[in-house]
Amino acid sequence: MIAWLLTGIATSPWMRAILRYGTNVLGVLLFLLSPRRSGERAGRPAERLEATEKTNDVQRQMLEAAARRPRSRDELAERLSDGRF
DSSP states (O other), X not given: OHHHHHHHHHHOHHHHHHHHHHHHHHHHHHXXXXXXHHHHHHHHXXXXXXXXXXXXXXXXXXXXXXXXXXXXXXXXXXXXXXXXX
């Protein structure tokens, strides 16, 4: 049964034309979709880099805030009394 169908497809000029145009259309579609996929793949590392930069910025701000903190309770009390805190 399958051999008969394949033989019928191979001998019919209409079916050969349809298969030829179908394979051409499929090839063009795959060619057009491949840059989209590679663009998606290139976007992922860029997003990861952006997220890493944001994380590093937040950590840097936290370190700067820790460097400005009062060192002791006395220094904290002094800052609070002066209104600088």
